Amino acid sequence: MIPPPLPPHLESRRAQVFPVLDARDRERMQRFGEVRRFRDGECLVAAGQPSPGMLVLARGRVVLSRRDGLGHSVPIVEEGPGQFLGEVAQLSGRPALVDAHAMGEVEVLVIPPHRLRALLVAEADLGERIIRALILRRVGLIETGAGGPVLVGPPECAGSVRLEGFLSRNGHPYLALDPAQGGEAASLLERYSPRAEELPLVVCPDGSVLKNPSESTIARALGLLPEGAFETLYDAVVVGAGPAGLATAVYAGSEGLRVLVLDQRAFGGQAGASSRIENYLGFPTGITGQALTARAYVQAQKFGVEMAIPAEVASLRCEASGMPLTLELTDGRKVRARTVVVASGARYRRPALASLDRFEGRGVFYWASPIEARMCDGEEVVLVGGGNSAGQAAVFLAGHARRVRVLVRGRALAASMSSYLIERMAASPRIELMMETEVVGLEGSDERGLQRVRWRHRPSGREEEHDVRYLFLFIGADPATEWLAGRGVALDAKGFVLTGAELADGRAPFAFETSLPGVFAIGDVRSGSVKRVGAAIGEGTAVVAQLHAYLASAATSESRRSSTREPSEPVRPGEGAWHVANQPLH
Template structure:
């Protein structure tokens, strides 16, 4: 099996070059939950049980015997272990440190592919089975419950979800953890820590998702944003030997992560979901050594020094010789006063399997005329009673791929309302009805619809750049030749022309949906992310003499807070 391969003697001999030998007795714990940088154990004889510690017992997840090895994606990412490894039969082992394992994977193509395939498959199995170190208790109508579920899912972190409205053991669980319905959602981390209605950041802290990040190092590159463009940049930069840190406000995937299926992405004729694409890209990036920091928001870029300094809202600061801005864009909020009251309670900005479960057999509305809206409408039509597409334009073909237009027009469960906009939302704890206005006639009508999926417009997240980087009139980042469209002397300071994706600050680049003039396609974002690394290399080469002579000194000064 790909998940539990048994290595051949020849493969074991190759691993032995990177390993040390050791023996272990029955009952010995080789690694435990929350351990960092745990080693890779290859069993030569005996056996190891992979278990999840519970309150007064252990739940066995897997067993590794002769020729098999331990580990899953936390071993590559450097994050804390979510399981315990206990020896169940006296064992002889090969032990490979986390750093040596990464070296083995990069040098030996066959073993690297085999080990990575096993790690990825094991993580997928854990996610599908709900096995892990997190229990989330909540209700479908709780907006924060949905937000936490989405955060864990998009970070690829396995968890058990318990619906307190339908689970027969709900009252026992609430008593066990000494919590009430007023505390939901409730998160139990490592069977020890109980969080009551936590924020995304509090959950990330409880799970130590960022514990492997060194704040003092000055990196070659910091990528801000982990959508397709940012992840592509991380993969190419790390694979080419640059030290890379990716900082993501929420969870990887960007707008593409909310897509149920992307069918026009090169090389995937059957399509793939945005989450699948993100998961594969994350695995690639961390395989090559990139570090990923989540649930952290960048609030300032200090452009008045080199290395540049990236400042987070938590107060942490990170230094980098080059920066890529890949913060993407967020769907525009409907201009309705009470819309925030229904966010997560009928108003959604994703249309994945998780959201589809909430509105099975109901009529729903999709707002927007782009590809994401089209994909959402087709996906929701599979399980919903009916789908209404509300769009301001007079035809979908102006902004949507033709294959999606054809499917929508042929689907009897989808109605298109052209030149129409939603102007009212009504309900108490949950959205109950919407009003929309027909732009052709001016008529306003009310509809008993409880779910609206907003996928229209694009607002860049660039307010934090205004004092450092030139932006266009809508807030998108100006790059390359666009910097000469206005007063070039004011926007660009070097004798050379700016590189294609370079911003008004040399060595700071912008890619994907945050860039002015971007093409709103996933493939384009990925392409820009990869192209940007070529330009980063050119910039670093321009400053190589200074950087090479002072790299160690810069790291020391940054750690001391002097730069």
């Protein structure tokens, strides 16, 4: 047997990554799939192609290989009877990340995605072992870059940083090659002769090459976005895949509602970029925002929630009371829903600095992930902000940068930052705290990006300028509610969504309901919300009971309207009573 190339920290969990199911386990799985047979050498699964689902081996052996768009194919593991093929992509039917070929005659039980989700729910103990293996396999693929696109370009170029951030935050494997190291990367650049703005080149698993593609373009090329129109009438569409939106998705999906989640960037929101969350209940040693939200992302898919990322909402439309709501996306597609949950959070605030947009992604960043930390290794960086996100980022970057100057406009941190972060910053010899100080100027070039930063001490007016290539901005965020403008959803003076008792519009709305019936708001985007991960998750959970109540009320009203119609009166499209129950509607 070919030993799988597991990363060191997964080696001790080999039995969990590649479990062997006994005869009783396989018997319990029979009702969820169908038996198929393959000849020697036949392909069961092809990288980059939609997978038929999870394949459980009953007879014969299968070899799995990782293949990239450059034509390399490397065997990674051989599996036999009682083992199964698959990772988290099989929960939603997305393209496979590896090739699988039969070694001799092979018989497998094919469990398609919707039946796999049913298996995980119905057979809890067996489902626990399966989903743990699926998650650990995806972790291994991410850490080795297996099955993903190959990014070819200088690691510091804006396009490379942008696409690496998109793929990593969405939990998708990729491999980055620096052409300065020679080899195939240099040969590719010579062959395609891209201009600087066309970097990086992205080699997809099917061998096609994209030049500095947008996030939507690469997502479609990798099969991460659903194609065509959304033809389903969803019980709930959640706009935003941060902690609040993911909490709603998990609980609503687990209670039988048909749910779609839309996000224009990545799951996790701002919390997903947090290097470590230490004050969230149940994690005494802390957990990264990426790890916490990635678990929720997989959990939502387990319950049948559909995900569309990146997908940006342009507007919300309500034709008439009691009729389905319509969300219009920027790509022209439309989504219909009985209820909408606004969990779009907030956008990073941008200071009024000349040339700021010129250096965004080229020295100026609004989050600090391992990708940015790698670039800052041994460098001197400046970080602006006095909240918890700023403190977490400063501590994280101090583990990589030579020095981290933290600039804060206020006179003290106690009102805006948790005490444990203040203490940790004070204990770090690499962090220099500069109070009542603000950035006033940036300098650099189109070729080299940001080169110098100038700041001013506000009380004295004294200015300093230093050679700094990396500036991190954590100065708060503004609500992402422009897509609600003029759509009947009341906002406060700062643009946050008003809900519940704040409305005073003569109705008796639910606590998280907006001025537009059937539209709810939770998390950071809601006026008066507590801007903390735990609070967002709590609101995302609590709103599900209100969705059920609203849908039940709407069904009752529709039933009454139907009973008062004359026998000859036709039912208009989109009308008709429907049943709300804690069972799958899909």
